Amino acid sequence: MPRPASRSVSAGQPGPRRDHHSHPVPPAAARVTTAATLLLNATYEPLCVVSSRRAIVLVLAEKAVSVDAAAEEVHSESVTLPVPVVVRLTRYVRVPYPAQVPLSRRAVFTRDSSTCVYCGSSATSIDHVVPRSRGGTHTWDNVVAACRRCNHTKADRSLAELGWKLPHPPHTPSGAAWRLLGARTVDPRWREWLGVPESVSA
Numbered sequence: 001m002p003r004p005a006s007r008s009v010s011a012g013q014p015g016p017r018r019d020h021h022s023h024p025v026p027p028a029a030a031r032v033t034t035a036a037t038l039l040l041n042a043t044y045e046p047l048c049v050v051s052s053r054r055a056i057v058l059v060l061a062e063k064a065v066s067v068d069a070a071a072e073e074v075h076s077e078s079v080t081l082p083v084p085v086v087v088r089l090t091r092y093v094r095v096p097y098p099a100q101v102p103l104s105r106r107a108v109f110t111r112d113s114s115t116c117v118y119c120g121s122s123a124t125s126i127d128h129v130v131p132r133s134r135g136g137t138h139t140w141d142n143v144v145a146a147c148r149r150c151n152h153t154k155a156d157r158s159l160a161e162l163g164w165k166l167p168h169p170p171h172t173p174s175g176a177a178w179r180l181l182g183a184r185t186v187d188p189r190w191r192e193w194l195g196v197p198e199s200v201s202a
Ligand SMILES: [Zn+2]
Pocket: 116, 117, 118, 119, 120, 121, 146, 147, 148, 149, 150, 151
């Protein structure tokens, strides 16, 4: 049985022709469509993964700021912008589920304002208040930002032994949860923000 309909579609092809010169698409913009960006809340809690195109829209609308960007750039008529790998919302968004913020070096530094909790100078490392060698846990209530000197001085001693005090007990940041990544590939550049363990001292 002849099928003229399908034959005419595959043969003639007199359909509309794309003229590339009249619709220039920057290669960067084309790539961005499929790229993904990690979206953080204003408090650095990971919220979700969005398309990089969506992330760029958020940045251009000043609803988010880029905190980590790729080498590639995306161009529009008025702006050239590095393609964001991670963006952070400028305003905190309340998320209707309870959660624990992943413990990451950056998040600890953010919580402790990048300041050594022992002496107030600029923090360069993470310290376990109760040293891990003494059973201290790698948890929010036992991890603080510290300067190298205090970290080195403290070594594996307890605060009581040193006569040191914390200004306040280290708290667990509260807020929105990390709920996405089960099914998708994690961009290695997101790891820092997702609480993937990295080398820490003491
Ligand atoms: Zn210090």
